[in-house]
Amino acid sequence: MRTIPLSSPRFLLGAVGCFACASAFARPPLEQADNLLNDSFTLQAGLILSSNQTELRRDSSAGTPGTSVGAERDLGLPSKKLTGFAEMMFRMKKRHRIRLSDYYLPLDRHGTATVKNTINFGNTTYNVNDTIVSSLKVRSLALTYSYSFFQSERIEIGASLGFNVLGFDGQVAVPARLRTEYAENSAPAPLGGLDGTFRISSRFYAELRGQYIKGSISGVNASLKTFTGNLLFRMNPNVTFGLGYIGYSAAVEVSNLADRGHYSLSSKGPQLFARAGF
Numbered sequence: 597m598r599t600i601p602l603s604s605p606r607f608l609l610g611a612v613g614c615f616a617c618a619s620a621f622a623r624p625p626l627e628q629a630d631n632l633l634n635d636s637f638t639l640q641a642g643l644i645l646s647s648n649q650t651e652l653r654r655d656s657s658a659g660t661p662g663t664s665v666g667a668e669r670d671l672g673l674p675s676k677k678l679t680g681f682a683e684m685m686f687r688m689k690k691r692h693r694i695r696l697s698d699y700y701l702p703l704d705r706h707g708t709a710t711v712k713n714t715i716n717f718g719n720t721t722y723n724v725n726d727t728i729v730s731s732l733k734v735r736s737l738a739l740t741y742s743y744s745f746f747q748s749e750r751i752e753i754g755a756s757l758g759f760n761v762l763g764f765d766g767q768v769a770v771p772a773r774l775r776t777e778y779a780e781n782s783a784p785a786p787l788g789g790l791d792g793t794f795r796i797s798s799r800f801y802a803e804l805r806g807q808y809i810k811g812s813i814s815g816v817n818a819s820l821k822t823f824t825g826n827l828l829f830r831m832n833p834n835v836t837f838g839l840g841y842i843g844y845s846a847a848v849e850v851s852n853l854a855d856r857g858h859y860s861l862s863s864k865g866p867q868l869f870a871r872a873g874f
Contacts, residue, residue, distance in 0.1 A: 630833045632801050633752050633793060635873035640683040642869025644842055648675055648705075650732065652766060654718045654779050654857035662857060663715045671730040671768065672709030681867075691744040693754070697737070704733045717768050718777035718857075726770050734861060735763040736820075736846070738807075740787055750795040758787045760809050762818050762846055764859055779857060781850055785811030785818045801828040803840070815852040821845045826867075836871040 650667035667673040683697045708729050715722040722728060740758030747753075763782030769775065789807030796802060803826040810819040826840030843864040850857050 630798070630830065631749065631795065632828065632830055632836060632873065633747075633749075633795065635685075636687045638683075638685045638871050638873040640685075640838075640869055640871040642681060642838070642867055644679050644681060644865055644867040646677050646679055646844075646863045646865040648673075648677060649862045651858070651860045652717075652732075653859075654777065654855075656716070656719050659856065660716070662717050664858075665715055665717065667705075667707070667730070667732060670709065670712070670715065671728060672707030673705045673730065673732060674707065676865075677705060681869075691747060691754075693742040693744070695738075695740050695742060695756070695758075697740075704731075706731045718779070720768075720770075720775050720777050722768070722770060722775075727772060728768060728770060730766070730768045732766045733764060734846075735761070735782065736844075737761045738787060740789070740807075742791060751792070753792040754790070756787070756789045756791060756807070759784050760787045760820055762820055762848065764848065764861075766859070779855060781816055781848060781855070781859075784813060785809040785820065787820070789822075799830045801830065801836075802826070803828060803838070815850060817849040817851070819847050824867075826869075828871075834872055834874060836873060838867075838869045838871065840867050840869075841865070842867050 648668065650673065651664060652667055653664045654662045656662065665671060668675040681698065683695065685693055685695045687693045706729075708727065711722050711724055711726045711728055714724060738758060738760040740756040742754040742756040744752050744754040761782060761784045763780075765778070765780035767776065767778045769777070787807055787809040789805065791805040792803070794802045803824070805822075805824040807822045808820070812818070821844075823843040824840060826838045828836050828838045830836050841864070845862045847860040848858070
């Protein structure tokens with residue numbers, strides 16, 4: 597059998613190769629790369645520049661139908677509003693998540709307008725040329741559970757189920773005649789939807805979410821539709837920034853004779869937010 601001298605180039609190459617293999621096996625495993633889809637807990641806050649369209653109607657206590665009023669058109673409420681929102685997500689297990697969402701700076705708006713057509717709102721009639729001072733507040737709080745039925749290193753798609761509490765209160769007044777009408781209602785409704793997060797690169801992600809709810813309780817029927825699309829930038833393992841677009845449509849129909857009426861809101865616009873994740 598032929599022997600290879602220790603000084604032979606072939607021997608040196610073989611030794612280097614064996615040493616490299618041994619080093620590779622001895623090296624500790626690499627840490628898992630940063631991935632937004634692995635976050636167990638997140639806190640998010642941001643702003644939405646919303647464009648709004650609101651319709652109101654309040655019937656009289658005797659049941660006489662009121663006038664359908666466009667809040668932006670007839671009452672002088674601003675059609676655009678900078679609103680805020682907050683959200684918390686907790687991942688209990690790899691595929692199980694709970695999300696709490698709250699529009700903590702809701703669509704609170706105030707306006708003043710001169711009546712152009714007679715308006716019947718509740719038990720009050722507002723005549724042509726009356727000066728109306730009005731306000732409208734909206735609240736939305738949602739708690740959802742999500743199950744990720746598809747999950748990989750780059751994609752997570754889930755289905756959600758939960759409930760949403762939608763509330764509003766509105767006031768219309770004619771200070772010159774000391775006449776004021778006030779209405780307030782809130783109702784919980786079941787919520788269902790789909791959401792997906794897609795990893796585009798090591799720092800960029802896309803996020804889509806759609807939800808729909810409809811329910812009735814104590815003579816109050818409510819429905820809500822939302823859509824959100826975001827592009828996210830993962831600055832580091834704990835901080836993410838997002839830019840996107842959100843659409844929001846809500847309707848409440850009250851059938852109680854003492855406070856019967858209708859309220860609907862369509863709101864949509866761009867959003868900007870920051871998210872802390874762990």
